Amino acid sequence: MSRKYSITICDGPTCLHKKSKELESAIEQCLKEHALTDKVRINLSGCLGMCGKGPILIVKPGYTIYGSVTLGDVAEIIEKHIIKKKPVARLAIEEDHLYNRFFRIFGDVNFFGKQLRIVLRNCGIIDPESIDDYLSVRGYEALAYVLTQMKPLDVVEEVKKSGLRGRGGAGFPTGIKWQLTAREKNSEKFVICNADEGDPGAFMDRSTIEGDPHSVIEGMCVGGYAVGAQKGFIYIRAEYPLAIKRLEKAIADAKAEGFLGDKIMGSDFSFDIEIRLGAGAFVCGEETALIHSIEGHRGMPRPRPPYPSVQGVFNKPTLINNVETWANIPVIILDGAEWFKSIGTEKSKGTKVFALAGKIKNTGLIEVPMGITLRSIIYDIGGGIPNNKKFKALQTGGPSGGCLSEEYLDTKIDYESLAKVGSIMGSGGMIVLDEDTCMVNIAKFFLEFTENESCGKCAPCREGTKRMLEILTRITEGKGEEGDINKLQRLGKLIQKASLCGLGQSAPNPVLSTLKNFRSEYEEHIKEKKCRAKVCSTLLGYEISEKCIGCTACKKVCPTGAIAGIQKSLHVIDQSKCIRCGACFEACKFNAIKRI
């Protein structure tokens, strides 16, 4: 045993859920038993992205990736891999072998093959709680470089040249935003990191911070220097305790090392960062609402102009960018705008992190270059649809986004192309839907979210989303009326065009895009009272097939006595009495009851 090993354990939310914490203690215990505690270092990594195969362990050197590790596997890994130096083939994730610039080989895994990890470059590579680890991957070099080699306006120029656009959703050119803030003549300015990730199922920002907090801090310092700000706020929701803990430690470490605070690295630039916790309202991700929240007010948006670059937090010029945007900055400085610009499409440069979820084999967090097709994400990285089901739609952009049908799968991802086909990039939610998904129901699901999260300030969003939801609810309950589709469209357009903030303006997108791409499903629900995906329970009927052996289980559970039949003979459902509760379907052990 001359070598020193390290074991990295993914502690992203999904792996935590799959007991990665217990795994950590089991490994510690096992190492103790073998007296290896001094020889093997245990790291936590933040989300690695391969949530579908969690919990994930990486054994270095060698970067062997183990997936779906159970407590029972720990002893085997320690004894075989660490002591006998033979990786446990049974547990290793092995697919095609590919390299790329930013991501060292994690075993031989195709999941990472088509990815390009710029934002997540250090996630899983370094110990997020160690500033030394960050420094070892050229951490704070970008800050040192701008402080010594670049004038603030040069930094703004460089970011402008890179073509980086805001990763929070709207895709506003980051460099222009920096320029607008930099040109304001005010001795007091602020920068803000928007870490109020609110889309349901999205965890891009959380994982970036949990896996590599220093890159965000470094990005903010560079931004502060470029626009002439003295103070930064990180606005993060209180429900991200691990991310907050890591940020707090990272800020303290950066201060101790002189990367934050007075006269950073001996320059004239002083900059400090404060964490502000949000209570988790979706609307607080909207920049003006976020600013109100930081100021101590209720998080409600206000009309713009004036934009935050002119009048932001405490009425001072404020530069506000999202976590992912900030994490890109050190790379742009180190590798140059020219290199960054070489990645992506004509108008969208660099990469984008997506949270891939839904009916797909490999769910998790991915980072891909702009310009990759949706098909490649779903089939190459995501591994396609499980259970031989047919692809139906791809929902991008979270509750503000839209649903795209199969014909759009060859769309190359960038801000414009997604908008053109009726969805948005958004902050990076990506949900795959298969043939078992009812599109009316999915639209209702997303609208339920926005209706509930509407701040209540402006009338179109507050009242309009409520009415749209009522209409959708009645359609899914078989009470849809002639004219409901027109009403949905009329309200949807109104809310889009008349709402105060981006949240309201995008709230109807899931409905409008499904109306555009899946209109026939709405019509079936309304006219034929039919749900083809068999999701809307009140539109389903039940029928007993030949498989019935007459066990009477269904008859016993039926609350309305709609099932007739004697023992050992075929039972029958009286459709006029059936209330479509589905109890018989659940009770039948012989698959004899069919949904119709």
Next chain:
Amino acid sequence: MKKIKITINDKPYEVDDGQTIMQAADKLGFRIPRLCYHPKLSIEGACRVCIVQVEGMRNYVASCAYPVSGGMKIQTNTEEIRQARRDIVELILDNHPEDCHTCERDGVCELQRLAHLTGMRHRHFEGEKKHYDKDLSSSSVVRDPNKCVLCGRCVRLCSEVQNVFALGHAHRGFRTVVVPAYNMPFKDSVCTACGQCINVCPTAAFVEKNFTQELYPKMGDTSLIKIAQVAPSVRAAIGEAFGLEPGRTMELQTVAALRRLGFDYVFDTQFSADLTIMEEASEFLERLQGKGKLPMITSCSSAWMKCVEQFHPDFLENISTCKSPMSMMGAIIRTYFAEKIKKRPEDIVSVAVMCCTAKKYEAARPELMVNGLPGVDMVITTREIAWMIKSAGIDFVNIKGENFDEPLGLSSGAGAIFGTTGGVMEAALRTAYELYTGETLMDIEIQDIRGLKGVKVGKVVMDGKEIRVAVAHGLGNASKLLDEVRRDPNKYHFIEIMGCPGGCVGGGGQPYAGSNSIPLDEECLKKRAEALYGLDRSKTIRRSHQNPDIQRIYKEFLGRPLSATAHRILHTHYQAKKPCGIIPRELQVR
């Protein structure tokens, strides 16, 4: 100002740069429909009723918030924008009770007007409506969230103008509701009862606690003596409730109408305003001679008194101990007058017709009782009395005027101007000057402290001594003025504070703004104030101490100002209050 060229509805115009689309359009005669906008408050941009189309913009633009720029092409009345605006108003209406014909504001409701002018003829989107209980706990203001359209005017007014922060939005989306802190009963909140939320509310989400139904049975009880007193600014505004232009004085008509309603005596609160001046001016001179703290601060405004007790207890010793004119009148009616007509005080129904909602709260304050009875049994606002007059079928506009009753009906011009900001100070100085110097103040109109500037300062030289005075109206301005005094306690000798913008003429109980007007319109407030200044000018007696009935009451009953009797029935003391929801000054977010 730089001029820029824009087009509105395809016609070219040249307008000033640096204003909003709405401001520019207003000046050109395009009155874009609106709801949450109010010129005195910050821009909310919430209702979206004032949307317009701007060429090149993907979405509609809220004209209240968006600045004009050169070359801008604006459409205010296309079919598309008309439908959008109509739909927005419908969405608001769909979540609003359909009870216009039983609503307090029927006919003077901004939402009703909007529905009319957007051409609402049927509903497309109706569904669930919100349902909340009315908050009837306050003695002054009733809160009915069912009628709230969430324009946020009340919230902004209460925080931005009044600095009271009694109201805020709670919950989200469809469940958003305007509530006091912790959704406590209104009476336990920091609400000062000023009633300005009622004034700015476009609907009836806030109304005064109505006492008319409790008054009717008493009016019918022949064993009781019914006495009304009328505040100065009621007469300056009540005409508006009958469709008259603001600023028309309806003093004598009001007296006549009250008699028609069945009051046995109609007295003038201006008389007790003169009495207040006698006491207050004397108190001021005592303090000036070292007996008591300076600056002395007036105490006539009930909302202001609750505000002091809650937010500025460090100034309680500066507050004049004089009761308000209404409470002084109440006390005199129960004592001096009851004796004069040989009635037991409890056989008198003492009604105050006031421009104010906070007076309802004041009337219920236990410390203002006289011999175990409240000085005033019931306070009726200008709006309530106007309704009673209409309801009784009295032809108010054409009725022949009558005079107030003796011996509490004669007033000086000083009493009249009590109703407007700066008036109490002016009246007090007229008398204090003479009491101090023995000479008559000849330059009787003190212009420096007139008008609608938030904080006004002036000075008078009495026997070579410079008396520095300051006047604030609106509780927000009051806070500013007090902060100034905290920094420099010797800056002023005498301070007048009125809780409402404009003073009592802008009270929370005054008639609603008509269809061509906006609530708290400065022009309207000026006209009401001018009506009172006109009354002052029209009187031969313009100084309180020259009022012969005042002289008589001192001779017959009170002795002299600040006598033991005067102290017992005309003065009081205030105590610090700590209702829930007060944010310590150092933590306040402004």
